[in-house]
Amino acid sequence: MNPPKRKKRDWSEDGTWDTAVKASPAPPPATEERRTVSVSMDEAVAVAAAPVAAEGASTTIGPSIVVRGRLISHEDLVVHGRIEATLRSSRDLRLEASGIVLADVEVRSATISGTVVGSIKATERVELTAEARVVGDIDTPSLVVHDGARFRGDIVMAGLEGMARPAKKASNRTAAKPRPVAAAAAAVVVDPEPTPEPVVIPPSRPAPVVVPAPSMGPAASPVSPATPVDQAPARSRRQAAAEPESPAPSKRGWFSLG
Amino acid sequence: MDGTTVLGRTIEIDGEIEGAEDLVIQGTVRGRIVSKKDVTVDASGSVEAVVSTHNLSVNGRLQGNVDATGRVEIGDSGRMIGDVKAPRVVLADGSKFRGKIDTAQED
Numbered sequence: 214m215n216p217p218k219r220k221k222r223d224w225s226e227d228g229t230w231d232t233a234v235k236a237s238p239a240p241p242p243a244t245e246e247r248r249t250v251s252v253s254m255d256e257a258v259a260v261a262a263a264p265v266a267a268e269g270a271s272t273t274i275g276p277s278i279v280v281r282g283r284l285i286s287h288e289d290l291v292v293h294g295r296i297e298a299t300l301r302s303s304r305d306l307r308l309e310a311s312g313i314v315l316a317d318v319e320v321r322s323a324t325i326s327g328t329v330v331g332s333i334k335a336t337e338r339v340e341l342t343a344e345a346r347v348v349g350d351i352d353t354p355s356l357v358v359h360d361g362a363r364f365r366g367d368i369v370m371a372g373l374e375g376m377a378r379p380a381k382k383a384s385n386r387t388a389a390k391p392r393p394v395a396a397a398a399a400a401v402v403v404d405p406e407p408t409p410e411p412v413v414i415p416p417s418r419p420a421p422v423v424v425p426a427p428s429m430g431p432a433a434s435p436v437s438p439a440t441p442v443d444q445a446p447a448r449s450r451r452q453a454a455a456e457p458e459s460p461a462p463s464k465r466g467w468f469s470l471g
Numbered sequence: 472m473d474g475t476t477v478l479g480r481t482i483e484i485d486g487e488i489e490g491a492e493d494l495v496i497q498g499t500v501r502g503r504i505v506s507k508k509d510v511t512v513d514a515s516g517s518v519e520a521v522v523s524t525h526n527l528s529v530n531g532r533l534q535g536n537v538d539a540t541g542r543v544e545i546g547d548s549g550r551m552i553g554d555v556k557a558p559r560v561v562l563a564d565g566s567k568f569r570g571k572i573d574t575a576q577e578d
Contacts, residue, residue, distance in 0.1 A: 270479050270480070270481070271479065272476075272477060272478055272479040272482050273474075273476060273477065274476050274478075275474050275475070275476040275490065275492045276474075276492075277490045277491035277492045278476050278488065278489070278490040278492065278494070279487075279488070279489040279490065280484055280486065280487070280488050280489075281486045281487040281488075281489075282484060282485045282486010282487055282502055283483075283484065283485040283486055284482070284483070284484050284485075284486075285481075285482070285483040285484075286479075286481055286482045286483070287481030288479045288480070288481045288482070290482075294476075294490070298484065298485075298486055
């Protein structure tokens with residue numbers, strides 16, 4: 214069981230397959246064999262690297278799958294499983310009701326029916342369906358929040374440049390909290406039926422989002438705690454200013470989710 | 472709901488994948504793969520990972536040690552570097568392999 218050391222020698226840096234015996238550290242210029250193989254390698258790499266690769270292509274991550282670390286995609290993603298990985302995609306993400314993402318998401322558009330703990334950044338659109346459970350900030354030009362969705366976090370939408378935030382009154386949470394949302398409300402499409410307070414964050418129950426724990430795995434995963442922690446300073450500073458006497462500090466909400 | 476997860480060609484994962492369903496890799500995975508079912512590395516797939524699975528089929532490239540409870544097959548377009556520990560191992564004609572193979576069953 215000792216591949217880590219050996220493999221570096223066997224695969225050259227550019228990903229070509231080195232059929233030369235390991236005794237020769239610098240393989241001679243391509244033999245016929247080497248050339249054939251390395252071409253196919255390059256193709257594989259090129260395909261994998263091309264952002265244009267796959268309009269219409271789609272990957273579905275099944276319910277029993279757990280991904281940790283970092284995930285990059287240039288095709289549509291449908292997630293039924295659990296992603297504890299920074300997720301970046303030049304295409305669309307659909308997080309199904311059983312899906313969980315515990316990390317930051319950067320995609321073209323996202324339709325969330327599952328649980329996200331982490332920020333969501335979408336270049337086109339975010340939609341939170343009635344089943345969505347999201348704790349984290351959302352940055353997108355177009356946002357739809359359906360009745361029933363639960364959300365806690367900041368919303369930033371392009372198109373409001375030059376508009377200052379209302380002065381902080383800091384009297385209580387309900388007064389302080391809706392301001393980012395209210396600013397964005399003009400652009401927020403609410404359906405099916407607008408409720409009196411369509412996007413207002415639910416009252417400060419400590420944990421509106423309950424992460425179901427199918428194979429929670431070792432909670433020691435580096436990613437899941439990292440996300441909230443990373444944002445915690447910024448958030449708590451902001452919230453501390455906005456809601457000084459709020460009984461439960463935001464941190465509790467963050468961590469009770471994990 | 473035991474389906475198959477296919478990680479498409481443009482999918483790139485650094486880290487770890489765990490699952491209890493069949494997994495087909497057409498893209499790139501680096502790190503660790505743990506599966507209770509079958510793992511397939513397609514011709515376009517590239518894996519640099521420690522793989523622990525039931526059955527494994529490699530038609531792309533795989534670099535890393537493999538511990539399988541079932542069968543490991545390196546297809547004719549498969550290329551692999553690493554040690555394989557599995558009760559059944561198949562190297563197809565045309566496959567390329569370097570590493571140790573251990574088919575001993577010590578359980």
